[in-house]
Each structure stands twice: as C-alpha cells, then as structure tokens.
Amino acid sequence: MLTCKEVSRSIASDQLTAAGWRRRLAIKLHLFMCRHCREYVRQMREIAATVKHMLGQQTADPDSRERLRSSILDTIPSGEEEGSHTPL
Amino acid sequence: MTSSPLLHDPNLAVRIRDRDPQVLTAVVDAYMNQILRAARGAGLNQQQAEEVTQNTFTTFIETAPRFEGRSHVRTWIFGIFYRKIQEARRGFAKDRRIDDIDEVFESRFDQSGSWSRPPRGPEDILSSKEVRLEIDDCLETVPDRQRLAFVLREVEGLSTKEICKTLEVSDTNLGVMMFRVRNRLRDCLESKWQ
Numbered sequence: 001m002l003t004c005k006e007v008s009r010s011i012a013s014d015q016l017t018a019a020g021w022r023r024r025l026a027i028k029l030h031l032f033m034c035r036h037c038r039e040y041v042r043q044m045r046e047i048a049a050t051v052k053h054m055l056g057q058q059t060a061d062p063d064s065r066e067r068l069r070s071s072i073l074d075t076i077p078s079g080e081e082e083g084s085h086t087p088l
Numbered sequence: 089m090t091s092s093p094l095l096h097d098p099n100l101a102v103r104i105r106d107r108d109p110q111v112l113t114a115v116v117d118a119y120m121n122q123i124l125r126a127a128r129g130a131g132l133n134q135q136q137a138e139e140v141t142q143n144t145f146t147t148f149i150e151t152a153p154r155f156e157g158r159s160h161v162r163t164w165i166f167g168i169f170y171r172k173i174q175e176a177r178r179g180f181a182k183d184r185r186i187d188d189i190d191e192v193f194e195s196r197f198d199q200s201g202s203w204s205r206p207p208r209g210p211e212d213i214l215s216s217k218e219v220r221l222e223i224d225d226c227l228e229t230v231p232d233r234q235r236l237a238f239v240l241r242e243v244e245g246l247s248t249k250e251i252c253k254t255l256e257v258s259d260t261n262l263g264v265m266m267f268r269v270r271n272r273l274r275d276c277l278e279s280k281w282q
Contacts, residue, residue, distance in 0.1 A: 003197075003200065003201025003202060004197060004201055004202045004203050005194075005197040005201040005202075006201060009193075009267065012266065012267045012270045012271060013263035013264065013266055013267040014241075014248065014262075014263055014266050015263060017248075018259075036203045036206035036207060037203075039206065039207045039209075040206075040207045040274075043207055043209055043274050043277075043278075044270050044273075044274055047223065047270075047273050047274060047277065048238075048242035048243075048270075050219065050220060050223055051129070051223060051227070051238070051239070051242060051243060052242060052243045053220075054220055054223065054224070055125045055128050055129050055239070055243055056125065058125075058128050058134070059121065059124045059125045059128055059137075064134070064138065065120070065121065065124070068120065068124065068138050068141060068142060069116065069117070069120060071142060072116050072120065072141075072142055072145040072146065072149075073113060073116060075145070075146050075149050075150075076107070076109050076112045076113065076149055077107055077109070077149075078109060
C-alpha cells in the first residue's frame, strides 16, 4: 500500500509515465480513496492552469505581436540573390 | 497559430538549411508566441521578453544552415531561447539558494507517510483574481531554472525529453526540479490563504 507521501511525491515529480502499470494503478487507487491527495493534485493542476492563463493574457496584445513578427521576418534573407525571383 | 503544412514537409530540415523564406516564416509563425510567452513566464518584462524572442529567431535564422534535423525544430529553437535568456539576464539560473522546500514537504506527513497537515485552499482557484496576483508573487520566489522548467512543462507543454535537452539536465534532475517548483508554488499560495 502506497503512502500519501509516496503518492504526492510521484505525482509532483512527473514520475507517473515512467512508472510501471502496477504502480500507476496503485496511485490511482490511492487517489480514489484519499481526499487529501486528491486535493493536493487538484491544487497543483489548477495552479498550472492559472499560470498558463495569466501568461496567455500577458502576451495576447495583437499589435505588439505583429510588430515583433515583422521585425523578425525582416531578418530573413529574401533569397533573391540566388535568382529565384529574376523577372523574365 | 495553427501549424503550417510546410512544417510537416519531409524535407523540412533541408528547406530550413537552405533558408527557404516560406519555411522560415512558417517556423516563426508556429513558435513565436510560444517563445514570447515562455520568456514572460521566465520572469522577463514585456520589453525584455520581446528582445529575447527577437534574438532567438534572429539567431535561428542565422544558424539555420547548421540545422541538422536530428532534433525537432522546436527543440532547437528552445535551446537558442535558453541561451538568449541567460545572456539577457546575467546570473540567470546561477541561483544557489538553499532549497528548503524538501523539508517543508517532509514536515507535512507523519511517521507512517500520511498527511499530518493536509493541503488546504479555496474550492475554486482559477476564478479568483486575487489568486492570480498571489501566484505572480509566488512565482517570484521560485529559482530561475525551476521556474523555467515549470513554464516549459505546464504552459508550453514540452515533453520531458525536450525540457531535459533544453535545460541540459537529466531526467531525474528534472523530476526533482518539478517536484520543488510545484510544491513551492502550492506552499506559497497556501500560506497566503491561511
């Protein structure tokens, strides 16, 4: 039987995918029965989702994105020196 | 923002090496917003983040002839991005503060490994505006590399392999970093809720 400490440590360290099916099943079972571990996992997920949401908002301004995009694209060599756009 | 069919061209690596303007544009369009967001997530302000993004792609375009295609183009770009962040913020990731979060975690359990102080917090974290401000505060307390690892995983959705390659850390090491940053953030927020 896994302890709460083992379960929360495994989940927080992203060890689930590397773990064998037995351990994954044991963790699932533990979560099913333990509301404290469920709460721990829920909080970590929600914190991550909130950070993602916040950063999305902070970088959403279309004008500054467009400005940045065109100044990056300006540094792409046009390829014309290779004659690809030579007029007839 | 949707990935251009150009990026699924089997000759993608060759076209990148040839600096095919169409392909380079498609790469910029596919990853610019991600890099900008990751830069903000790493703790840079808007201006710094835009500079780092610009420098990342300028270097990508300059070094494109050396792209071998052995790793995914996104991994290549995130590798450049990580170096640019280090240049932009001297001392980035040089942080050597003692990490006490491991002890904090340990202290939450009794001898048998069950919660002695179970996690506490509001029902709904996402909807609260105050919580967002608090999370911003808490992010500031996280060491640079842990914070970046967190953003690459949770915001940019990079795989373990990609993050390990970008930050030049082992699998195990990344696991420890993720464990610490998640617990640090959760713990920091919890202390504000009490």
